[in-house]
Amino acid sequence: MNNSLWTVMIFTMRNKLRSKSFIIMTIVLALLLVVAGNLPYLIDKLGGGDKITKVGFAQGQQATIVEGLKEYYAKLPEPGVELVSIASEGELKSALEAGDINGYLSFAEANAGGFPQATYHSKSAFEGGTASSLTAALQQVKTDLVIKDVGLSDEQRAQLFAPVKLMTEKVSFANEKGKTEEEQGMAIGLTYVMIILLFMSVMITGQLIATEITAEKSSRVMEIIVTSVSPLKQMWGKILGTFIVAVIQIAVLIGALVANLTMPQNADILKNFGVDLSTIDPKLLVFAVFFFLAGFFLYATLFAAVGSIVSRTEDLGQAVMPITLLTLVGFYVAMFGLNQPDSTLMIVCQYIPFFSPFLMFLRIGLAEPAWWEIALSVGILIASTLLIGWISAKIYRVGVLMYGKRPSIKEIVKAMKAYKV
């Protein structure tokens, strides 16, 4: 009779995969991810990187400063600002209007500090990039001028400007070598992706499972189905079928993202950012899969149980609210924990089964929990997944036959006794 589980699974999958809303949603999400995957490349191509802003100045005004600015920009590999000399102060405005320059600098009289007040005039007040570039340049020019006054040697000057280098390395007690900054970055990235994936799939597929069960109940197909197949098989067939559909969807989406990220034009840029997919710790991936599965089934059975006790689709939203809140809390605690993986909140919550799929994985990725912490958390999670699956199946068994208003816990327990489950 195990093929009835199979039949329910196939039926669930077939209907989901064929439904227009599912196909459209997957395509739209995939397209969004293709765009997101190409974002580094697009930013590089479309961004202001190689566009040069022409900044005008009036010839002769504050010649030393202008000379310093020119020297500063000449040394930069990608200056982004080109200084254009305009005959007189009066012509600056007309040159801007004509479009010969993108903006111009003017200087007021030198104040007490000896450096004149500079003003950048442009058509838009929001040209932050150019303004900050000019600020940095002027700062440099001012520093140079002061240094020249003090009379430091070139050597002393070079020493003064040599940047300080600070390397960071996370200390690992379990492994011989600690994680490098790159590996750490990848771990954060992977944790982030996994938490969002789990959250999304629980929210979307959980709602889906609950909605389908309630719909079967309200359309009374349930009465025929429960007389043909045991409720337990039906519930698990539905959960597994929806799970496979969710996995297919996730695979399509991740496939679209990774395929685009690894395309040559993006791969180089990602490398510049220090992102290298091959530095992901395989152990972390195994944990990712485990916590994803455990978290998914924990919540899916809960959603199924709630779906089974509601008779009308209109009442479902209210009924699943507590579960939705649980996932939300788990998600936000995890977001908080990205920055403070060792806080007390995290250490307490990592043992709570509803949160541990998010939090224990995060701690494994970002902190260094002791082996017994991991074992305890995983143990509690597995035990409670099984327990909740068992309770949910019982609720499901009586829930599917209860019509009318949403039953209270007392009524469900009473019904369980009456139905001898």
Add this chain to the structure above:
Amino acid sequence: MNSLQVDKIIKNYGDKTAVSGLSFEVAAGEIYGLLGANGAGKTTTMRMILGLILPDAGDIRYLGKPYSKEQLSMLGYLPEERGMYPKIKVSDQILYLAQLRGMSRKDADQNLKRWLEKFQVPEYYNKKVEELSKGNQQKIQFIAAVIHNPKILILDEAFSGLDPVNVELLKTTVKELRDGGTSIVFSTHRMEHVEELCRNITIMHKSNPVLQGSIKDIKTKFPKERVIVAAEGKIEGLDTIPGVQRVVTHEHGGYELRVDSPEVGQSILKHALVQGPVNRFEVLEPTLNEIFIKTVGESHE
């Protein structure tokens, strides 16, 4: 051996009794009527037969065997509240339900085509249920209940909401199934259907079986209290005959009288013959409808 044997089943929900000590047997090729007012315990009884609920006491046997998972494939069920997946094709959901009953997809497909052909709606194979009219959805629902050739079929309000043509069509089909050897448990509020189809019935009232047996036997237990008499002209003074309770004059000639006992009929006939020739006279046995109202309605007070 009878296909379905229900032996003194009892079911309590908390301190409320839903079914108390009900027994009946359905032979192969028999339609058994399960009657009762709303809330009398019919649906609970059917659910126990279907194995959805276990009885607190008593025993249900299917072809002599107790309930087990294998029994499921020989049971067919048409629930009172009709329901199909609205957005799924007729063929998809019927085949799904048939597969759940342990049929192979291929056999189920053949059966489905045969049934659609029989109901003269082969074009529904690829239609979604929501595109069909209510009556046609009901035909599909009926097919879903019988697609796997069940030996025991449970029909809860099978003909409600159908037009007379379709009622006739389904009634014929049910009779064919009966003649093919299917045991059918049939529940309805339409007594004329029960009289036409059922051999034996149980009338339930407030969880108790109050009247059981073959329709023929039941009817003989109830006195004949109706007399029909009709003549060419008017018959005067019918209400003055002793023993006559009530006289109803029919629109198209004739009178229907309610009497205390069947013997009063003779004095009615004598009375009428005095006034001229009588072209119709009949002492009627009670209809099931009357018996039902009498049984359920009287003990109601």
